[in-house]
Amino acid sequence: MDQTYMYRYLAQEASEAEIKALFEWIDESAENRKTFIRYKQAWALTSSSQDDSEVLWKSLNKKDSFSKKTRILTLSVQKYAAVAIVIFALGLFVEYLIQKESSDSVYFSQTEIEVPPGQMSKVTLPDGTAVHLNSGSKLFYNADFSSGKRLVKLEGEAFFDVYSDKKHPFIVHTPGDISLKVYGTSFNIQAYPKEGEINTTLVEGSLGVFDQAGNELSLLIPGQNAQYIKSENKIVLSDVNTGLFTSWKEGLVTFRDESLQNIALKIERWYNVEIIFENTELKEDLYNGTILKNKPIDQILEVFKLTSSLEYRIEYRTDQPTLIYWK
Structure with a gap:
């Protein structure tokens, strides 16, 4: 059975001929009926909008790589067929997380905020800066933070919406020998200690990336990502869709x-x-x-x-x- 038919039927886009062919196929065997039921049940978890389908076709499935050995999904069918395979199962772009925040989901000390696995949290620093912390992340700041020394250390992933203060730059230290300096901006940074790279994505404002000696390595503009590769001690700049790097907040x-x-x-x-x-x-x-x-x-x-x-x-x-x- 051409999976396009199942997709179009579930999306209420199938023609009479396609519907007839689909149900004839369903009636052919118990296995076909089970397959269709499984698709239909999973489809209920997702959106069937055309916009979502277009996004999914462009974004979802295993990626072919000519430089690496890969096992590739069969993509020789039309776009709807590929979407039908995966759109229902992932439930993409159609639901928002009911966040698992509770009174004991984040642990506070004087200078440390820790978010355990499976949790997320939003906190406000003494200067008014809002920070979204992803699971398994730690944020440290000094006791004198509110006196104008806006210095924090991040281990993990966080989205910062920094309160604007041109006299007092906001500095983020990471476990990868680089620091970020901002004045009033919003950005995402992924800096887990055990990972081989650090990704910094600027959404608004301006942001400088510095080494331990205080030398500026790059200056980001909105829509750019700086990938710091630890093993090579280098930074790769690229233009990106910032939503791909900040979607974890949703x-x-x-x-x-x-x-x-x-x-x-x-x-x-x-x-x-x-x-x-x-x-x-x-x-x-x-x-x-x-x-x-x-x-x-x-x-x-x-x-x-x-x-x-x-x-x-x-x-x-x-x-x-x-x-x-x-x-």
């Missing part, structure tokens, strides 16, 4: 041409699981897509299995993160 995990290894790190942080690659070659496979954070982990794993034949098994443990094996 409960989305977005990845573009991203390795499965990096995606696994994001899943580990949010779901508090540990992912083990039984086939290490899978780590370099590239993917495009967006995951809703409020979906159960087993649904997310099924999505990867459906879209790329990625097999998995789960090992639940008491008082320890759940183990997930990918092969």
Whole structure:
């Protein structure tokens, strides 16, 4: 069965001939009926708007890479077929996270804010700067922060909406030997200590990237991303869609041409699981897509299995993160 028919039927765009062909196929076997029911149930989790479909076609599925060994989704069919495979399962761009914030979801000390796995938080610093913190992140600031020394240290990911104060620059130190200096701006920074790169994305204003000696490495303008590669000690600037880097605030995990290894790190942080690659070659496979954070982990794993034949098994443990094996 051409999956275009299923997509068009569920999107209420099918012609009479397409509907007739679809239902004839459904009646052919019990297996066909089960397949259609599975698609229909999953479709209920998602939007069926044409706009979303266009976005998904451009953004979702496993990415071919000529420089890496990959297993590629079959994309020889029309665009609706590819969308039908994955739009329903991921539930993309149609729901917002019911945030898991509670009175004990963030731990405060005098100079430290820590957000545990699976949580997000928004905090306001003494100067009025608003900070959104992603899961597994820590933010440190000095006790004299409010006296004009606007210096913070970030381990993890955060979106800053910095209160404008031209006399007192706002400085962010990271675990990757670089610092950011801003005066009044909004930007996102991903700086997890165990990851090999730091990404800084400027949404508004201006932002300077400095090394430990205080030398300016680059000056960003809105819509730019600075990728600092730790192992090579270099910065790569690129023009980006800033929404891809800030969508996590809305409960989305977005990845573009991203390795499965990096995606696994994001899943580990949010779901508090540990992912083990039984086939290490899978780590370099590239993917495009967006995951809703409020979906159960087993649904997310099924999505990867459906879209790329990625097999998995789960090992639940008491008082320890759940183990997930990918092969």
